[in-house]
Amino acid sequence: MTTSTPAVAPxxxxxxxxxxxxxxxxxxxxxxxxxxxxxxxYDAFYFIPDMHAITVEQNPQELHDRTISGCAxxxxxxxxxxxxxxxxxxxxxxxxxxxxxxxxxxxxxxxxRMTQFxxxxxxxxxxxxxxxxxxxxxxxxxxxxxxxxxxxxxGEDQRQHLELTRTLAxxxxxxxxxxxxxxxxxxxxxxxxxxxxxxPTAKMSKSGDNPRGLINLxxxxxxxxxxxxxAVTDTDTVIAFDRENKPGVSNLLVIQSELTGIAIEDxxxxxxxxxxxxxxxxxxEALEAFTTPLxxxxxxxxxxxxxxxxxxxRGAERANEIxxxxxxxxxxxxxxxxxxxxx
Ligand code: TYM
Numbered sequence: 001m002t003t004s005t006p007a008v009a010p011x012x013x014x015x016x017x018x019x020x021x022x023x024x025x026x027x028x029x030x031x032x033x034x035x036x037x038x039x040x041x042y043d044a045f046y047f048i049p050d051m052h053a054i055t056v057e058q059n060p061q062e063l064h065d066r067t068i069s070g071c072a073x074x075x076x077x078x079x080x081x082x083x084x085x086x087x088x089x090x091x092x093x094x095x096x097x098x099x100x101x102x103x104x105x106x107x108x109x110x111x112x113r114m115t116q117f118x119x120x121x122x123x124x125x126x127x128x129x130x131x132x133x134x135x136x137x138x139x140x141x142x143x144x145x146x147x148x149x150x151x152x153x154x155g156e157d158q159r160q161h162l163e164l165t166r167t168l169a170x171x172x173x174x175x176x177x178x179x180x181x182x183x184x185x186x187x188x189x190x191x192x193x194x195x196x197x198x199x200p201t202a203k204m205s206k207s208g209d210n211p212r213g214l215i216n217l218x219x220x221x222x223x224x225x226x227x228x229x230x231a232v233t234d235t236d237t238v239i240a241f242d243r244e245n246k247p248g249v250s251n252l253l254v255i256q257s258e259l260t261g262i263a264i265e266d267x268x269x270x271x272x273x274x275x276x277x278x279x280x281x282x283x284x285e286a287l288e289a290f291t292t293p294l295x296x297x298x299x300x301x302x303x304x305x306x307x308x309x310x311x312x313x314r315g316a317e318r319a320n321e322i323x324x325x326x327x328x329x330x331x332x333x334x335x336x337x338x339x340x341x342x343x
Pocket of ligand 1: 013014015016017018026027028029030031049052139140143144152153154155156157158161191192193194195203204205
């Protein structure tokens, strides 16, 4: 029997949906930045969950283009295909296969309690909510458990999905014998939740109410600078880190600190006696310094489709090898008659 036990280097795995033309600053600071650091010391698996994307209706051409663009953005931001396995979820059939097994292990009530499902379905109404949205967390659990990662670097909003993943791993292990690593979240302290610039108590999101609340990585620096200048702050003038009373100012401090590596307290000290205008200008500059090379590299990757496809093919091959072995092991354990072609 082939084995799917973890490789020598501990693994990490994460994914980011291709549901917008550009990833946003929340995606980068909450997740991608950690992905790039972790690939140095871990056997890293990063993928584009196109199968998750279709849990809400997608325009096929747009989904196609955004999937390719998403890969190019990950590479441009610093995912190194020599260090990380980069792939597209639908290139690895094991995700759908394990997802079904895990769905059968999940309680209806358990899945109904997922806040992302509750939020989205209440916004869209039951009539417009597909069963795919309900099954979404079990597909995510499959994504993770297939590869036996120790850590899953994500933002705060994925915490509940990770908890379900851990529960399902334990449930499977208890019922059928030790199979899955029970993974842990790798959620950054400062940037776990980047907030909307216009509504700094809501998370920055592609589906936020006001596009001006969002910073897209691929937007021209001028557009982002304008949005930062217009960011909601407060009527006070003192620059201080205070999430409760100064959510807008605190959000800008976190963004700038994460982009520059300067500690928040040092930033605050440097702004003594200065106004919000300074904070905004500096934050916009830090962003521009980060996105300008990123955008240039992105254009290079997009101009060389052959290279992108080769990276994705290599990624899919490596991912398939590991994921198929896990499904094989699972199928045997749950009593499926495994066909000779899978052995
Ligand atoms: P997605 O595509 O919505 O977001 C990708 C990553 O970005 C993080 N994120 C944020 N972090 C901080 N502040 C924000 N405002 C912010 N907005 C988004 C998310 O936490 C996430 O880490 N279900 C996942 C995709 C997925 C996945 C997986 C992740 C599918 N399968 C397996 C990990 C492992 C999602 O929708 O993320």
